[in-house]
Every structure is written in C-alpha cells, then in structure tokens.
C-alpha cells in the first residue's frame with residue numbers, strides 16, 4: 329500500500345509540561361497511578377500497596393480505561409502474589425480484582441494472563457509477565473495509532489477533523505492512547521485539523537480528561553455537550569468519529585462508553601466513518617456478540633448529583649448504564665496494532681485470515 333504523500337510529513341507533536349508521565353506503572357514494589365478523579369484540577373499519584381486499594385481505585389475510576397485497567401489487573405496479580413502468600417487468600421484477592429468492573433474485557437485478560445504465569449512459575453515470573461503486559465500496551469497503542477492515522481488519511485484525505493467521545497487517551501492506557509493516540513499520530517503527520525470532544529456525562533471523561541489531554545499536546549479542540557454531538561456531524565464539521573472500546577465481540581459489535589451508539593447512528597446518517605481504535609487485547613473472540621456482554625450499571629448518584637449539588641429530586645430513579653453496544657453494521661473500521669477490520673462491510677474480528 330503506497331503511503332499517501334500527506335502521511336510522509338512528520339512534525340514534532342508538542343507535549344505539554346509533564347504530559348509524558350505514565351498513567352500507571354510499577355515502582356518500588358508497588359503500583360503507581362494517576363488519580364483520574366482529581367483531574368483536571370490536580371495531578372496526584374496513588375501509591376497502591378494492597379489489592380483492596382487497587383480494586384477501590386478501579387471501581388471509583390481513579391484508574392480507568394480498558395487498556396489501563398488491563399495493565400492494572402496484570403500488575404495487581406503480581407502485587408497479590410507478594411502480599412498474600414497463603415493460597416486461599418491469594419485466590420480470593422485475585423478473584424475479587426478480576427470482578428472489579430465487568431465490561432472491559434481487558435481486566436479479566438490481564439488478570440488471567442499473569443495468574444497463569446504465577447501458577448506455573450511463581451511470584452517473580454508473575455511480575456515479569458505483568459511488566460511485559462505493561463510494555464506491550466505502550467507498543468500496541470503506538471502501532472494501532474499509526475495504523476489508524478494512515479487509514480484515515482487514505483480514506484478521508486490529507487486533513488482530518490475528528491469527533492471523539494469519553495476518554496481513550498494516554499489516561500486510558502499506559503502512556504499514548506488509542507483514539508487520542510490516533511489523533512496524536514495524525515498531529516505528528518501534520519494531518520489533524522481539529523478535535524470535537526463530547527463531555528461524556530455523567531462522569532465527564534471528555535470534559536475533564538480528553539480536553540485536558542488535548543490542551544497538553546496543543547491540539548485545537550472544541551468541547552460539546554453529548555446531545556450536540558449529532559449536530560456537529562450533521563453540520564459536516566468532522567471527517568471521522570474515532571473512539572476507543574472496552575470490548576469487541578467476535579462478530580464486530582463494539583462495547584464502549586454510553587453515548588457511542590447514538591454517535592454511530594449520527595455518523596451513519598452523516599456519511600462519516602465510525603472508527604474504533606483498540607488493541608487486540610480488547611477483542612474478545614470468546615463472546616459471540618454485544619448481546620452477551622454484561623453492561624455495568626453504576627450508582628444513581630452519579631446522575632442525580634454533581635458532588636454535593638443535587639441535579640434531580642431526591643430518590644429519582646435512574647438507569648445509569650456505563651456502556652452501550654454499537655452493532656457491527658454501524659462500525660466502519662476497527663483498527664488494532666495488527667489489522668484494520670471493516671465490520672460494516674462484512675469484516676469480522678474472528679475471521680481466521682485477518683487474525684493471523
């Protein structure tokens with residue numbers, strides 16, 4: 329595939345002060361991670377010494393984002409092996425970690441991968457495997473981002489405006505990002521014009537995290553409320569929607585932050601490609617379709633209050649889905665570190681040829 333001339337341009341993407349820090353890492357025999365509940369006002373790090381504290385951090389979204397919680401799961405098994413030598417205690421701690429959040433396949437994938445190494449070769453091997461998972465995330469995000477940027481330049485042209493949802497940036501991974509990784513690669517190639525970010529109620533990952541990241545890297549951006557995202561597309565302001573994923577099932581259905589499905593409907597109506605950027609660790613070939621995925625339902629207070637301020641009458645009933653399912657026929661492209669799958673055109677993640 330000849331590289332389009334535009335793609336051969338390479339410019340230094342400005343990183344903001346301290347932006348290149350890692351979202352999650354292993355230092356001095358413990359897990360160190362940015363507390364994302366404090367952003368964008370403060371950059372604070374958690375130093376996690378126990379599995380209980382790690383589970384709490386994942387459940388509160390202090391540590392969040394499918395790839396990042398996959399790495400947290402992997403490091404968490406290594407931590408558990410060091411803190412719980414007694415087999416029954418260790419098993420209970422690892423099982424509780426695996427169940428911390430149900431929807432992103434990466435958490436179970438990271439836990440299972442390191443648990444297998446622990447069972448086979450012991451505590452130090454478990455840490456080696458966890459550190460390998462961490463390093464792979466860095467590599468995979470860079471590779472999928474480059475692949476996604478190249479696909480966009482070839483498909484929509486040399487200058488690309490993007491609409492994204494939630495946060496699938498460096499904060500959702502170890503350090504580079506998936507959807508925002510594609511944005512950064514477009515920026516590096518001089519092919520990015522603008523990013524529209526939706527705020528992503530109720531926890532505002534778009535307004536608090538994505539906008540913060542885009543400012544750090546000097547990307548021109550506009551924040552919109554979730555319900556305006558469809559109008560942004562209808563007005564022809566963007567060339568592609570690019571989002572992350574929490575789980576991609578064997579038939580190409582994409583489970584991602586709630587609000588992704590309506591965005592895909594609006595993209596189809598506007599004739600704009602719907603692009604999902606995710607590592608292969610998010611592809612779950614053991615689950616046939618989105619109908620088989622447990623969608624996390626979260627605390628009503630996340631909807632009915634903003635901190636101490638009530639946004640709805642006390643006792644208001646809610647349906648606080650954390651994710652939704654975008655059917656494969658609305659997904660133009662899934663970009664991983666190894667391949668581009670075209671579900672809307674009939675491509676499937678479980679296709680033996682493209683999996684090879």
Ligand SMILES: CSC[C@H]1O[C@H](OP(=O)(O)O)[C@H](O)[C@@H]1O
Pocket residue numbers: 389392393394395493494495496497500501505506507533571572573574584585586650
């Ligand atoms: C790079 S995938 C990030 C993915 O995870 C987010 O969910 P949450 O903030 O609840 O962890 C959202 O679905 C993002 O697309």
